Amino acid sequence: MIRTKTASKLRKGLLVIAAAGLVGSATTVAAVAHPPQDTPGRGGKDRALQKSLDALVSEDKFPAAFAWVRKDGRTSSLVAGSARLGKQVPVPHDGYVRAGSNTKSFTAVVVLQLVAEGKVALDEPVETYLPGVVRGEGIDGGKITVRQLLQHTSGLPNYTEHIGLEDFGKIQHTFFHPHDLLAAALAHPAEFEPGAKWKYSNTNYLLAGMLIEKVTGRPVQEQITERVIRKAGLRHTSWPHAGDQTVPRPHARGYALSSLENGEVVDATRMDPSWGGAAGQMISTPSDLAKFTRRLLDGTLLPPGQLAEMRKTVDAPVMPGWRYGLGIVSIPLSCGGVYWGHGGDIDGYETRGGATDDGRSVGLAVTALPGTFSDAEKSAKAVMSATDTAFCN
Numbered sequence: 001m002i003r004t005k006t007a008s009k010l011r012k013g014l015l016v017i018a019a020a021g022l023v024g025s026a027t028t029v030a031a032v033a034h035p036p037q038d039t040p041g042r043g044g045k046d047r048a049l050q051k052s053l054d055a056l057v058s059e060d061k062f063p064a065a066f067a068w069v070r071k072d073g074r075t076s077s078l079v080a081g082s083a084r085l086g087k088q089v090p091v092p093h094d095g096y097v098r099a100g101s102n103t104k105s106f107t108a109v110v111v112l113q114l115v116a117e118g119k120v121a122l123d124e125p126v127e128t129y130l131p132g133v134v135r136g137e138g139i140d141g142g143k144i145t146v147r148q149l150l151q152h153t154s155g156l157p158n159y160t161e162h163i164g165l166e167d168f169g170k171i172q173h174t175f176f177h178p179h180d181l182l183a184a185a186l187a188h189p190a191e192f193e194p195g196a197k198w199k200y201s202n203t204n205y206l207l208a209g210m211l212i213e214k215v216t217g218r219p220v221q222e223q224i225t226e227r228v229i230r231k232a233g234l235r236h237t238s239w240p241h242a243g244d245q246t247v248p249r250p251h252a253r254g255y256a257l258s259s260l261e262n263g264e265v266v267d268a269t270r271m272d273p274s275w276g277g278a279a280g281q282m283i284s285t286p287s288d289l290a291k292f293t294r295r296l297l298d299g300t301l302l303p304p305g306q307l308a309e310m311r312k313t314v315d316a317p318v319m320p321g322w323r324y325g326l327g328i329v330s331i332p333l334s335c336g337g338v339y340w341g342h343g344g345d346i347d348g349y350e351t352r353g354g355a356t357d358d359g360r361s362v363g364l365a366v367t368a369l370p371g372t373f374s375d376a377e378k379s380a381k382a383v384m385s386a387t388d389t390a391f392c393n
Contacts (some may be wrong), residue, residue: 008302017206046076051075052386053080060371060382064091064252064368067353068286069390071360072296077287081367083252085265094235097351097365098273099284100344102292104205106228107220107278108327109296110212113227119215122147122309122326129211133182138190146211148194149204150326151314155192158201159185163275167349169258169266173245176275198308198314198324202279205327209278220278232295237284245270247283254348255368267373268348280346286353286363293355295330307308311340317386329354335392345369352387362377362390 049067056065057080064081079091114120126134126149127141127334136143139156148154162184185203192199209220216223221239229237238248247254247269258270273281284292295301302310313323313330321332323382330338331354339362341354353362364387370380 005247007285044064044393045072046078046223049076049390050080052382052389053078056366056379056382056386057081060278060370060375060379062368062379063255063373065365065386066091066093066095066252066368067362067364067386067390068094068290069360069362070290071391073343081252083367083391085253085255085267089252090355091252093235094285094287094363095365096248096251096283096285097367098247098254098276098288098344098347099237099282099344099351100276100280100346100349101202102284102289102342102344103224103276103278103280105234105292105296105327105342106224106282107205107208108225109301110220110230110309111146111208112302112310112326114212114215115309116303116306120146120211122150126207126211129214130207133210134186135386136186136189137295139186146208146213147326147340149211150202150209151198151324152200152316153195153198153314154201154204155190155194155196155199156201156203156207157185157188157191158203159206160202160275162188165275165347167259168256168268169264171275172266172268172271174274175243175272178210181275181277182210198316200316200318205279206277207249212278220283224278225280225387226360228292228301231301231370232292233254234288234292237282237288237292239282240273242274245272252367255372256347271347273346274345279316280344284351285352285364289341289351290353290355290361291351293328294359294361297340297355298358331392334388339391350383352383353390356391360391362387364390 053065056062063085066079069076077093083089083091115122118165123145125142126144144154159181212220212223253267253269255265258266310326310328312327314322316322323330326342329342332338339354339356343352351365353364355361370376
């Protein structure tokens with residue numbers, strides 16, 4: 001977590017921060033171990049990115065930073081830092097990471113596939129699919145649409161603010177049931193009327209996962225695996241079994257603050273990600289996350305109509321120019337245009353990247369959340385800057 005309450009507010013405000021969601025049954029596909037990729041020579045196109053990764057380690061104090069980039073028909077895999085805090089251990093190229101809120105994009109794809117199949121309607125109330133489930137003070141599932149869930153305009157309170165994540169050390173190995181997570185959210189009043197504005201809430205994707213299970217009659221992790229992971233050909237992406245607290249090898253270890261109060265850094269690699277679920281439980285690699293967005297934009301995963309709906313955005317007042325679609329974000333680039341992606345933050349790892357319409361794709365990761373080892377705002381911006389460098393140089 002982040003050292004101060006001010007930094008904690010920043011962390012909660014970043015739209016890609018703090019994965020959360022629903023755990024279903026233990027059906028999944030095991031992650032496939034893969035050897036390190038060959039590292040290309042550091043030509044001119046790699047030097048700027050390598051400098052940015054080195055700065056993330058030397059200036060912003062992330063233990064490790066690594067990136068996978070494909071553009072102009074060329075693939076690069078670059079690393080910086082150490083895979084273990086306090087020792088010099090080589091960082092694996094394109095190592096496994098907890099993908100955090102990147103999971104939301106996968107969940108949104110499944111919902112939109114169900115829309116294409118005529119089983120779900122975007123502008124139908126959530127009550128239609130989850131009768132009697134969404135109820136609370138100022139909260140009525142009959143007034144919240146599926147689109148509003150996927151676009152974070154529902155007004156639902158964010159359950160990750162109410163389950164003790166500020167004391168990560170206490171909940172690191174705790175299993176959370178999705179119904180308990182939903183209860184934690186619905187114990188608090190609505191933030192605003194549905195559709196009135198935009199505000200990131202992991203509860204939206206907790207419910208999107210529940211909707212998938214209700215409509216298909218199958219576990220959400222199975223549906224994501226069959227409909228997205230396998231269809232996109234992602235060999236290093238998986239949904240952990242219930243109770244699995246490990247990250248596949250090779251990986252660099254991830255680190256977090258035990259609590260916001262004491263500032264003690266702990267190894268967060270091994271943890272129970274059940275509070276993530278349909279909003280943030282998945283494991284992947286930078287290359288697979290970049291490839292996923294590439295497959296999404298090229299039409300592999302969705303028909304044209306549903307992809308167009310996904311790309312209809314609203315202003316997301318997190319950073320200048322950011323706009324949120326249905327489980328995907330449009331982010332401006334310094335070199336012109338935008339890239340599409342999501343990103344994810346979960347204790348131990350932060351991931352950024354995505355793809356452009358002209359064929360560039362990037363996956364970048366660091367092994368701690370901004371604020372774990374240095375100023376939260378500065379280090380968060382440094383990660384975004386490095387991602388921009390990966391696309392633009």
